[in-house]
Amino acid sequence: MAVALAPGPVRPVGSDPDLQRLRWFLPATSETLARIARQNGTEARIDKVRLAAAYLDWRQAAEGQPGHLAAGLLLRALLHHAPLRITPPATEPAEAAETPVRFWPEGHAFVCLCLEIRRRLLGSEAGPGPSFSDLRTWWSFRENVTDDTALALPFLDLFAGVMPDWNCSAGTAGTPRPLRGRPMLWTVPAGPILPAETATIVFDLATLTNADDLSVQALEGYLAALGAPVVAEEVRQRFLHRPVGAAMTHVAERTGLICPGSFITDLEARRAALVAEALVPAEGAAATVAALSGGGLSVLVVVPDGVRPATLPALQAHFPEARIYTDGLSALFETQAVRTTTVISTSPPVIATAVAAGADALGIAGETVLRGALQAAGARQVLPADTALLRLTGRS
C-alpha cells in the first residue's frame, strides 16, 4: 500500500496542512484516491461535491477528538457520502476477485487513505495489521458498515492492527455512544461454508420457516389478553429465544397480578394453533434442503415441543428430502454422530446445546442483538438472515 499525501508530521486535525481546510483537502485527497486507484490498475471517478460533503461532516464531528477517532470518523463520512466510483479493469484473472481491493475497491481506497491519515495524526508508522489483507475481514467490514457506518471506527482500528473497541463508536454528533453489543463479524467466505467433514445437517424449524414470527405473534396476542400488551417488535427483542419467565415477570409487573399457572401451556397452545394454521416455508428453504440432500448430506428438521402431530405431514410435504425430528436436540445427539453434525438455528439456547454436545453450530440472524447472542452462545458463524440459505449451498 503506497499512499502519499503531502509530507509533514503533523498531529492535530486542525494543523495538518492537507486537512485544515477544504481548499487543500479536496485536491490532496482527490489526487491520493486517484493514485491509489491507478496503482491497483483501476480508474477512479471522484465527485467533488460529495467529497466536500464528507469533509464538512467530518470536521464538524471530529472537533476535539483524538487522532485515531478522527481518522475513523473520516472513514465513516467517506462511506456515508460515497464520493468515489472505481471502474475495474475490463479483463483480469479470476483469482484477482478474491483480493480485498477487487472485493470492494472504493472501500479499500477509503481505508488506505484513512490509515495514512491515522498514521499522520498519531505521528506513528505502525500498521496496517494482518486483518488488512484478510478477505474475510473485508466481508465483515462491508456487511457491518452497510448496516451502521459508525462501525467504521472500530474497523479502522482493526485494519491498523490495533485491538478495536467494539462497544464504543462515534455517534452522529461526534460523541462516543455505546453500541447495543459487539457487532457480528461476518466471516463468510464466497464458497460453501459447511465443514468438509459434515455428514448431517440439522435445521431448527425457525431457520426454514416463519416459526419465529408465529412465536412472536402468539406471545403478543397472549400478553394483550392478559392486560400487558407489548408491540410485536418489542416482543421479538425482549422475549423471543429467552426464558419464558421474562414474559411472566412482565405480566406481573404490568398488571400487579400473578401470572396464571397455565401460562406456559396456554402460550404453547396458542403457538401450536398458529403453526398449524399459518406455518409457511421461508423463501428458498425447500430448494436449499433439496440441494443439501442431493449433495449427499443427511438433512433433519428439528421441531420444537408443542407442535401438533397433525402439522407434521404438511411439514414433511414442504421438505420431502428431510427427516422431521420431534424428540428434541438432546435426544438427537444420543443417536447421532455429533462430530460430523452441523446445527443451524436462530435460537441461542439451541446453539449452546449443540456446542455443548460437540457439534458444529451456525447461527442465522437479521439484527445486531441476536447476532451477538448467537455468537456468545458459541456459533462458529452467524449468517445474515436474508442470504443465509443461499450461502449454505454456495449459491451466493
Add this chain to the structure above:
Amino acid sequence: MLSPALPFKDALRGLRTGLATGRRMIRPLEDHSPKALAGLMRGVLSRADTVGLEVDRTTSRLVHMLLDRPESRDFRGWTMARMAVEPAGPAIFAERLYCGLDVAFERLGLPSELLSEARAARAFEHARHSAPEPEDVYDLSAELLLRADECMFAPPPPFGARTPTAERHLALFAVMLWLLAEPARDQEEEEALLGVCIDAASALGRQVADLPDDRQAIRQLLRDYARLI
C-alpha cells in the same frame, strides 16, 4: 457617495443581457415558421446576431476598460472585514459579488441573472449601518444575503427566466463563503477558492437552499463553514 459609473455599468449589462435573451428566445421560432417566411426570418436573425454580438463586445469592453479601476481585477486582500470598514467597500463588494455570482450561476447550471452593482453597493452601504448593527462579518454577510435576494437583482428581461429561490440561495451562500474565507495566496488560487466554495454550498444542499429568512441562523451557518474553507 456611490460612483455614478455603477448605474451606467448596469445599463450596459442590461442592454447586452436583454439582446442575448431576445435572440435566444426567437431562434427556435425559425424552425416553426411557414416556408415562405423562413428565409425572411433567417435574414432578420442573422442581422440581429451581427448587431447583438457587436453590442455584446462593445458593452463588455466599455464595462471592463472604461469603468473598472485598473487594480480592480485583483480582489485579494479585500475581505469582508476590510470591505465593512473602508469607504470603497460597497463598490468593491458589488464588483466581487457580481463576478462571484457570474461564476457560481454558470457552475451550478442556472439561468444567468443580472445583478445590479448599483443596487448591491447601495444595499451594502445600508447593511453595514442597519439596525441592529451587524455584530460581526458573519452577521453582516447574513444581512447581505437576505438583501441580495430581495433587492440586488435587476428585473429579468422580457422572456427571461428567473432562477428558483432555492438555487439562488445556493449561489449566494457560495459567494458569501468566498468573501468570508481566508484570502488566497495568488489570483489563480483565488479563482480555485471560489470553485471550492461552490462545491461546499452544493454539498450542504438543502440546508442552504432552504435557508430561512432568519439572520441569526444564516450567520451561524456562515460562521460554522467559512472557517473550514
